[in-house]
Amino acid sequence: MAQFYGVSPRSLQRQYKDYLSDFKTWDQKGHAKQWLLFPKNLGSYLSIDETAFSNGELYTIVTNKGAKGKKGAIVAMVKGTKAEDVIRILQQIPLKQRRTVKEVTLDMAGNMGLIVRRSFPEATLVIDRFHVQKLVLEALQEIRIKHRWEALDTENDAIENARSKSIKYTPELLPNEDSLKQLLARSRYLLYKPSSKWTENQSKRAAILFERYPDLEKAYKLCQNLSWIFNNTKDKTSALIRLAKWDEKVRQAAFKSFSTISRTMSIHYQNILNYFDNRSTNASAESFNAKIKAFRAQFRGVRNVEFFLYRLTTIFA
Structure with a gap:
């Protein structure tokens, strides 16, 4: 796009970030580096997994399978894998809404099982084959x-x-x-x-x-x-x-x-x-992780974590 309009790509990105987008007024900007939450994206069937953005920094991601990896897929993203931190964020969603979750697919990590049991009390845990x-x-x-x-x-x-x-x-x-x-x-x-x-x-x-x-x-x-x-x-x-x-x-x-x-x-x-x-698997979560990595590679890494998360959630949340 920058080439088409004859401007510097870096200049266009800066203009988009500072003026064309609503990044500066983004309602989650203040805590984006630590956690993101989208209660409206909660569905009956979820996946939970972890992925790394840059420098091996892990994030725990909860996704809605019903969105099929498109808009509305991200339910929550929390920095780190500590169960207490993820539970604290997920419990901001009203209990009545969390009780509607029927099934969550995950791996065999103990922290993931604890997160699901504490956050979604009515959900069946399914370990990914x-x-x-x-x-x-x-x-x-x-x-x-x-x-x-x-x-x-x-x-x-x-x-x-x-x-x-x-x-x-x-x-x-x-x-x-x-x-x-x-x-x-x-x-x-x-x-x-x-x-x-x-x-x-x-x-x-x-x-x-x-x-x-x-x-x-x-x-x-x-x-x-x-x-x-x-x-x-x-x-x-x-x-x-x-x-x-x-x-x-x-x-x-x-x-x-x-x-x-x-x-x-x-x-x-x-x-x-x-x-x-x-016959539920965590394939949707693995696929979403691959999309995040492809998105990261497209921009040759993550310089500004907040802006990267803003762009990611604009597309997938």
Whole structure:
């Protein structure tokens, strides 16, 4: 726009901020850096998550799913993740209005659960299935990374041994022409996908990987089995039985990281099972976080936090 009118972009932005917009008379300007609240945007189905604007500074954001990431999406934005601070702001909304909230999707963080329980007393808490699956995938990658470090150590020892004997080191090549450390590095992405979506090269790589490392195959199957439960189970009773069987497989596999996740799921199992009522996820919150990051990138960072929040809420609140 600045180019079209032949003016400096910085000058146009300054004119918009100081004169063309109502930023100076914005009713939330006085506390914008600490919190923003839009009670009229409260809906029956909400999401709560955290995101960073600049320098890793976290904000807790409550969004209305009914707005589908457009105008009316932001219910509240509070600086930090401290439960007491967020609860104090949300409780400015009349209790009668807060009681109309039926469901809130969130992750497994304890502070998020406390915020929802104290602020929306009638709401059902639904732990996002993708947060659960992400933890399990991270546990799988942890096993792969452990083997990769071991392969790097073994190769370094072999190179030093070859040098001490003044001979040339030649790494062992596997049937697909990968070295062992390359196999483990290049297997990262195939472990995220179901085997039905592997390419031909990935299928060959996976076969070699699982032959060399049976524990990786066992961990991969645990991940896929959990994903299958979320994708194919229709009711809470069946889900509870299948998750109990999955938990037993984890115990038998004896992976420490998986056992930790299994214990975490046992603590939060009721809120995880609530997913099977409406199959609600926190995808809307993650999508909104992506929009905020894209908005931030468009302006090459956040110089003036208040003005950034003003522009953000003008579009989404």
